[in-house]
Amino acid sequence: xxxxxxxxxxxxxxxxxxxxxxxxxxxxxxxxxxxxxxxxxxxxxxxxxxxxxxxxxxxxxxxxxxxxxxxxxxxxxxxxxxxxxxxxxxxxxxxxxxxxxxxxxxxxxxxxxxxxxxxxxxxxxxxxxxxxxxxxxxxxxxxxxxxxxxxxxxxxxxxxxxxxxxxxxxxxxxxxxxxxxxxxxxxxxxxxxxxxxxxxxxxxxxxxxxxxxxxxxxxxxxxxxxxxxxxxxxxxxxxxxxxxxxxxxxxxxxxxxxxxxxxxxxxxxxxxxxxxxxxxxxxxxxxxxxxxxxxxxxxxxxxxxxxxxxxxxxxxxxxxxxxxxxxxxxxxxxxxxxxxxxxxxxxxxxxxxxxxxxxxxxxxxxxxxxxxxxxxxxxxxxxxxxxxxxxxxxxxxxxxxxxxxxxxxxxxxxxxxxxxxxxxxxxxxxxxxxxxxxxxxxxxxxxxxxxxxxxxxxxxxxxxxxxxxxxxxxxxxxxxxxxxxxxxxxxxxxxxxxxxxxxxxxxxxxxxxxxxxxxxxxxxxxxxxxxxxxxxxxxxxxxxxxxxxxxxxxxxxxxxxxxxxxxxxxxxxxxxxxxxxxxxxxxxxxxxxxxxxxxxxxxxxxxxxxxxxxxxxxxxxxxxxxxxxxxxxxxxxxxxxxxxxxxxxxxxxxxxxxxxxxxxxxxxxxxxxxxxxxxxxxxxxxxxxxxxxx
DNA sequence: CAGCCTCGAGTTCT
DNA sequence: CTCGAGGCTG
Numbered sequence: 001x002x003x004x005x006x007x008x009x010x011x012x013x014x015x016x017x018x019x020x021x022x023x024x025x026x027x028x029x030x031x032x033x034x035x036x037x038x039x040x041x042x043x044x045x046x047x048x049x050x051x052x053x054x055x056x057x058x059x060x061x062x063x064x065x066x067x068x069x070x071x072x073x074x075x076x077x078x079x080x081x082x083x084x085x086x087x088x089x090x091x092x093x094x095x096x097x098x099x100x101x102x103x104x105x106x107x108x109x110x111x112x113x114x115x116x117x118x119x120x121x122x123x124x125x126x127x128x129x130x131x132x133x134x135x136x137x138x139x140x141x142x143x144x145x146x147x148x149x150x151x152x153x154x155x156x157x158x159x160x161x162x163x164x165x166x167x168x169x170x171x172x173x174x175x176x177x178x179x180x181x182x183x184x185x186x187x188x189x190x191x192x193x194x195x196x197x198x199x200x201x202x203x204x205x206x207x208x209x210x211x212x213x214x215x216x217x218x219x220x221x222x223x224x225x226x227x228x229x230x231x232x233x234x235x236x237x238x239x240x241x242x243x244x245x246x247x248x249x250x251x252x253x254x255x256x257x258x259x260x261x262x263x264x265x266x267x268x269x270x271x272x273x274x275x276x277x278x279x280x281x282x283x284x285x286x287x288x289x290x291x292x293x294x295x296x297x298x299x300x301x302x303x304x305x306x307x308x309x310x311x312x313x314x315x316x317x318x319x320x321x322x323x324x325x326x327x328x329x330x331x332x333x334x335x336x337x338x339x340x341x342x343x344x345x346x347x348x349x350x351x352x353x354x355x356x357x358x359x360x361x362x363x364x365x366x367x368x369x370x371x372x373x374x375x376x377x378x379x380x381x382x383x384x385x386x387x388x389x390x391x392x393x394x395x396x397x398x399x400x401x402x403x404x405x406x407x408x409x410x411x412x413x414x415x416x417x418x419x420x421x422x423x424x425x426x427x428x429x430x431x432x433x434x435x436x437x438x439x440x441x442x443x444x445x446x447x448x449x450x451x452x453x454x455x456x457x458x459x460x461x462x463x464x465x466x467x468x469x470x471x472x473x474x475x476x477x478x479x480x481x482x483x484x485x486x487x488x489x490x491x492x493x494x495x496x497x498x499x500x501x502x503x504x505x506x507x508x509x510x511x512x513x514x515x516x517x518x519x520x521x522x523x524x525x526x527x528x529x530x531x532x533x534x535x536x537x538x539x540x541x542x543x544x545x546x547x548x549x550x551x552x553x554x555x556x557x558x559x560x561x562x563x564x565x566x567x568x569x570x571x572x573x574x575x576x577x578x579x580x581x582x583x584x585x586x587x588x589x590x591x592x593x594x595x596x597x598x599x600x601x602x603x604x605x606x607x608x609x610x611x612x613x614x615x616x617x618x619x620x621x622x623x624x625x626x627x628x629x630x631x632x633x634x635x636x637x638x639x640x641x642x643x644x645x646x647x648x649x650x651x652x653x654x655x656x657x658x659x660x661x662x663x664x665x666x667x668x669x670x671x672x673x674x675x676x677x678x679x680x681x682x683x684x685x686x687x688x689x690x691x692x693x694x
Numbered sequence: 695c696a697g698c699c700t701c702g703a704g705t706t707c708t
Numbered sequence: 709c710t711c712g713a714g715g716c717t718g
Contacts (some may be wrong), residue, residue: 635700
């Protein structure tokens with residue numbers, strides 16, 4: 001010891017202190033004072049000093065957060081004070097009942113009773129034991145009575161003080177809290193894993209759990225784990241005079257000792273205060289950088305806590321308020337393959353029905369075989385289902401620890417489940433397809449649905465169920481057959497009374513007159529959607545010209561390259577397609593071949609994007625009016641976008657527009673500009689030309 | 695040839 | 709809405 005020069009020792013102490021302070025500022029105060037690079041430089045300097053003088057290397061040195069040699073297994077730890085679970089409350093009424101129960105038992109006024117409230121982080125509970133201010137043990141909750149000794153892993157968390165700050169603390173105490181991962185850290189971790197081809201984690205909670213249970217603490221050290229304290233358990237009190245201080249007071253001590261506590265922690269009064277806190281937190285929830293699954297409400301007074309005591313395994317003085325889960329686990333019962341309009345086979349998960357964020361989910365798409373492989377999911381597995389900001393449920397992961405012995409692999413069928421044709425997976429493509437074409441009833445149904453859909457011929461009253469029926473009875477094989485349906489015959493169908501049969505026939509009659517663009521879209525050429533169909537209609541002006549166009553002529557059209565040109569070219573040269581097209585014209589389907597032209601188009605060359613909900617019109621109406629002014633209307637924002645119209649509840653597109661500095665206007669401004677543009681463009685228009693919007 | 699921009703296709707539940 | 713892939717541009 002004595003060989004170490006005084007200056008070196010002092011420098012080491014300073015570095016030690018600076019690094020501890022930096023961790024405290026970053027993790028406890030949320031207020032980084034130095035950059036990551038500066039932190040690393042200080043850490044490296046201390047490491048080199050310690051390398052030269054190993055005596056400087058104390059267990060509480062910041063350099064010791066890098067992890068130690070891998071362990072064989074975790075030792076079992078018995079918690080001196082059991083880590084109990086909490087009762088749950090799922091709504092306001094249950095919160096109110098909790099407050100009343102407590103007030104009645106204490107024989108006091110519930111309205112003035114103080115409760116300490118904080119978010120319930122979605123992570124793993126751990127207990128840290130400090131002796132003489134130094135971290136000596138950290139353990140998982142386990143079953144509440146015994147857990148696993150994960151001290152080496154926990155030492156690597158920079159938000160856990162290895163030595164507590166200040167001087168006033170008990171000789172022996174325990175801090176309980178949650179180990180969790182922030183979204184930002186989780187995303188970065190998964191991005192790295194994806195690059196290295198490693199397994200990605202389904203959610204921050206699983207990532208935190210997996211990281212904490214790493215036997216190699218060097219790996220744990222590289223995981224962005226954090227700790228947030230929620231309770232002080234004093235085992236021995238020699239230096240603190242008032243260990244009976246309210247819970248909220250004790251949380252302040254923890255903070256002063258260098259622990260992170262929730263910045264959202266609040267002391268409130270009575271039922272009103274508790275309920276308001278939970279509602280406020282619910283509103284903040286989506287904006288947080290970490291997952292919470294609810295709030296924890298505790299009676300603040302420790303004396304009251306003691307008086308209330310416990311019922312079986314849960315304290316009477318606390319309750320966990322749980323938000324409806326956005327994520328649930330359930331069993332994957334089966335996987336079926338659905339056949340899409342162009343024959344794409346999509347694996348659909350059949351789930352044991354489970355309530356997720358308010359609705360019961362029984363089906364979820366698995367997209368394709370790549371996704372199945374990525375998830376590593378098998379039939380019979382327990383899977384994690386989420387309904388995030390998006391409404392559509394997705395399977396985000398597998399709970400491998402709960403895999404039964406009898407799971408079955410998911411395999412792409414060799415034959416189409418509907419028509420029995422061979423399936424094929426083209427080189428370089430993710431999807432597999434049924435090769436049956438329109439011979440396959442599933443593809444025929446989907447093609448007809450597409451034909452009748454709103455953006456195509458818009459046949460009112462011809463829904464999914466009816467199409468299924470018509471195809472199964474073989475009344476309809478091609479779109480042209482639709483127009484030969486008769487009301488009396490339709491009325492024979494179950495659940496289709498005379499009135500609706502007549503309505504349908506009328507709707508079919510009305511749909512016969514359409515535009516060239518809609519017609520091209522409706523016939524369902526591969527890779528030809530709404531936008532491409534409109535381009536083709538503008539460019540060729542008639543179906544005749546389009547059907548005779550050479551590959552070169554097709555490629556000259558905007559948005560059409562070799563692949564799409566090939567699809568179009570082939571389509572018009574298939575005999576059955578030619579027949580159907582002739583047949584359609586034969587049964588009286590007509591369209592305007594000449595597109596509206598000649599009117600000035602003030603927005604020519606501009607691309608606009610509509611997002612959110614508009615009050616005075618639908619998005620489609622807005623789109624049509626913009627298009628009539630010469631604008632292109634697209635679904636995604638880029639730096640080439642001329643402007644974005646943001647209605648109510650606009651989401652990611654609005655954000656992207658703001659990031660890219662694209663002009664964003666609200667509905668009022670949009671209406672004013674429309675009026676202006678439309679009047680400007682109608683000045684020169686012929687007086688007889690009607691507006692194409694009401 | 696890479697990277698950006700757009701379009702097409704598929705999707706759940708009430 | 710999101711993903712994947714086709715088309716276009718620098």
